[in-house]
Amino acid sequence: MGSDSFINDVIWGLSDPQKHLPSKYFYDEKGSRIFQEIMQMDEYYLPACEREILYKQSQQIANEINHEEFDIIELGAGDGSKTMVFLEEVIKTGKKTTYVPMDISSDILEVNKRQIKQKLPDLTVETLPGDYFYTIKTINSYSRPRLVMFMGSNIGNFPGEKAIEFIRFVNDHLNPGDYFLMGVDLKKNPHVIRAAYNDKKGITKRFNLNLLERINRELKGDFNLKAFEHYGVYNPLEGAALSFLVSMQEQDVHIANHTFHFDKYETIHTEVSQKYSLKDLDQLAIKTGFSWDRHFTDSRGYYSLSLFRK
Numbered sequence: 470m471g472s473d474s475f476i477n478d479v480i481w482g483l484s485d486p487q488k489h490l491p492s493k494y495f496y497d498e499k500g501s502r503i504f505q506e507i508m509q510m511d512e513y514y515l516p517a518c519e520r521e522i523l524y525k526q527s528q529q530i531a532n533e534i535n536h537e538e539f540d541i542i543e544l545g546a547g548d549g550s551k552t553m554v555f556l557e558e559v560i561k562t563g564k565k566t567t568y569v570p571m572d573i574s575s576d577i578l579e580v581n582k583r584q585i586k587q588k589l590p591d592l593t594v595e596t597l598p599g600d601y602f603y604t605i606k607t608i609n610s611y612s613r614p615r616l617v618m619f620m621g622s623n624i625g626n627f628p629g630e631k632a633i634e635f636i637r638f639v640n641d642h643l644n645p646g647d648y649f650l651m652g653v654d655l656k657k658n659p660h661v662i663r664a665a666y667n668d669k670k671g672i673t674k675r676f677n678l679n680l681l682e683r684i685n686r687e688l689k690g691d692f693n694l695k696a697f698e699h700y701g702v703y704n705p706l707e708g709a710a711l712s713f714l715v716s717m718q719e720q721d722v723h724i725a726n727h728t729f730h731f732d733k734y735e736t737i738h739t740e741v742s743q744k745y746s747l748k749d750l751d752q753l754a755i756k757t758g759f760s761w762d763r764h765f766t767d768s769r770g771y772y773s774l775s776l777f778r779k
């Protein structure tokens with residue numbers, strides 16, 4: 470990701486009447502480390518739910534795929550540690566597969582391949598570094614039926630219509646009989662959701678503020694970090710958890726010859742985490758061109774691994 474697009478996105482976002490910054494810029498080295506801490510927080514229930522489903526129901530999910538041979542393509546695979554549980558179960562069923570993890574970070578793909586090969590030495594792993602909006606085009610070179618995976622509730626970061634657009638885009642690259650498996654955070658007690666984005670130790674606050682720190686570091690900005698607060702809120706009407714940074718005083722911020730004025734209590738919108746009900750997901754499957762879907766949920770009903778078939 471070049472710094473040109475970073476500076477352009479920052480100037481564009483802070484020039485809007487409702488200031489905003491793209492959440493993809495959270496994940497520099499420091500941000501990725503803080504995100505690892507978030508994944509360990511008691512309040513942040515999402516990874517534990519996804520792991521529970523994978524441990525208890527991977528076999529059922531694998532059995533739903535009615536092909537004896539198919540390839541598994543994972544978008545934004547990360548280190549693959551959760552997917553490994555699923556891959557093991559697929560292999561146990563005797564079905565033949567190749568695993569193709571795609572990620573924008575080639576470093577994380579190296580970790581992914583090393584870990585998977587250690588545990589499953591006979592599995593063919595073909596890493597594909599790059600932006601999945603481009604690398605997904607290569608899946609046509611796989612002649613067997615495909616299962617495309619999109620885990621970690623990443624779909625939640627696509628607001629409203631953008632989620633539909635993204636799933637349609639995935640569907641466009643599939644053949645009839647292919648599958649799409651997606652990790653989705655479900656609508657639930659709003660207090661539980663709100664707490665996930667407002668932890669008591671202030672880890673989410675550090676994560677959010679690191680975005681301003683990154684702008685200071687990489688773009689020579691002069692954000693006064695002490696003059697901004699983190700604010701996380703969940704709106705049950707929209708099913709959206711939203712994160713903001715709040716300017717606690719009237720102030721000017723300078724970035725690359727631009728001056729941005731902040732009124733007292735003016736906000737920068739930094740992230741959306743959309744939640745879905747199982748009925749919403751059935752609708753989503755229909756709207757995005759899938760003809761069949763099934764949901765695998767954890768014991769608390771907090772989270773779903775939803776399998777769609779084209």
Ligand SMILES: C[S@@+](CC[C@H](N)C(=O)[O-])C[C@H]1O[C@@H](n2cnc3c(N)ncnc32)[C@H](O)[C@@H]1O
Nearest residue numbers: 545546547571572573574599600601602620621
């Ligand atoms: C929050 S992590 C989730 C990793 C893993 N799927 C999991 O559930 O643990 C998101 C991953 O997606 C990758 N990613 C984000 N945007 C991407 C894009 N446009 N193309 C490819 N990979 C992307 C990131 O590098 C990161 O490894």
